[in-house]
Amino acid sequence: MPRFFLNEEAVNGDIITVRSEDAVHIGRSLRMKPGERITFCRQGMDYESVIEKITSDEVICRVESCTASESEAALNLTIYQALPKGDKAELIVQKCTELGASGITFFISSRCVSRPDGKSGEKKTARLQKIAEEAAKQSGRGKIPEIRGIMSFEEAVNELCKNEIPLICYENGGDKLSGISFDHCRSCGVMIGAEGGFDRAEAEEAQSSGATAIWLGKRILRCETCPIAVTAVIMNLSGNF
C-alpha cells in the first residue's frame, strides 16, 4: 500500500486532506481512485485511510484506523555528528534513517574542516532533511528523522546529555558498546567526531557533562562509517533490529 508522510494541518478529525506534490503523485502518477487505500504516517502513527474524492489539486481521505507504526524503534536514537567534509553527511543521513535513527544533529567541533556560515548551513540542513524524508519513505519508516544543526559543540553536548543514555565515540578509549544496557531505555544519544575525531578537551567536556565514552575497537573507521555502524549495533542491542 502506498505510504505518505503528513504534516500537522492535513488531519481534521477523521478527514485527511492531501495537497501539493503528494496530491499530484496520488492522482496522476499512481492513478489512484476513490475507494482505494493509502497509509499516511505522522509522528510514528500510521493512519489507514480510504480515498473519498480526488480533485485536480486535492485528495480527500477518510481515516479507518490509526495505530502506532510497527516499523518505528521503541528507542529514540539521536546521532550528534560533527560535520564531515564533502557529501558524507548525505550518506550518514540516508543510512541512519534506514536503520531507524530518530534524529541526526550536526555540529562543529574543533577538528571540523567544513564550517559553513549561517546561510549555507541552513541550506545544507534543508537538503539533508529532504534526504531523510526520501529515505524514510523508501524504508517504510513511520516518521521522518529530524535533521538539526548546525550547532556549536557546547550546544550539541547540552542536547546530547538530555538523553537517558548519552554516549561519545572516542578513539582514545572507552567502554565497549556491548557493555551498555539499553533495557527500558527510551532515549540514547551518540556523539561522533568528524575526520580526525575529537580533541582531548572536547572528549573531557562531554564526559564531565555526563556522557560515557565508548570505543569501537582497533580498526579505524572513516567518520561516515562510524554513525552507520553505531546505529546498526545500538538498534540490535536494544532489540530494534
Place this chain on the structure above:
Amino acid sequence: MPRFFLNEEAVNGDIITVRSEDAVHIGRSLRMKPGERITFCRQGMDYESVIEKITSDEVICRVESCTASESEAALNLTIYQALPKGDKAELIVQKCTELGASGITFFISSRCVSRPDGKSGEKKTARLQKIAEEAAKQSGRGKIPEIRGIMSFEEAVNELCKNEIPLICYENGGDKLSGISFDHCRSCGVMIGAEGGFDRAEAEEAQSSGATAIWLGKRILRCETCPIAVTAVIMNLSGNF
C-alpha cells in the same frame, strides 16, 4: 608507524624486500631513512621491521618481531553479496573492509540487474580488490579482505555453506540476528540479495543447503546498507567490535 601489506615473495627469513610502488612510497614520498621502523602486514600477522637499506628501486628491512595483528577479528566473516547496480559494490567493499570482514564474494541472483560478462566481471573484481586494499590500509587492518566473483548463485550457496555459521538475509522472515550464538565460532558467511532481495526458490535452496534465514526487521534496508549493518552487528555480537 607506516603500515604496508606484503606479498608472499617479499619475505625471506628475517629479511623483507620491498619493491615497486611501495618502495617508491617509502623512499621518496615518506622520505624514510635506514634505522626507521615500518610495520608490514601479511595474512593477519604484523612484522615490526627496521629499514636496513634504501636503493632507487628497493627497500631492504630486517624483521625484529612478528605478532598476530591486534586489529583482526577472531571471527572470519565473509559477505556473499548479489551484485548490485551502479557503484554500490564499491561502498559495500570499502565499509565492510573497515568493519572487519575477511572477504566479500559477489554473485548473480535471479533479481540482479547488473550482469557483467566474464571480462568486465574480472575488471570489476580487480577494481574492488584495490578498494579493499586501500580501505584495509586506511583502517589499520592486518589483512586485505579477499574479493571474489562474480560467481553463480549455486556456487555462492556452496561456498556459503562451508562456513560454520551460514546465514541468508531474507526479507520474508527468519531468525533475529541477535538470537544467533557466535561463541567459539571461527567462520560465518552471510548471503545478501541485490535490489529486490531473493526470490522464494533461492531462499529455499540456500536453506535446504544448510543456511539459516535471518530477518532484519520491518524497516526496508537498501541493498548496500544491509551488508554494512550486518557486518557491524555480527562484529559486535561476536565480541570483535
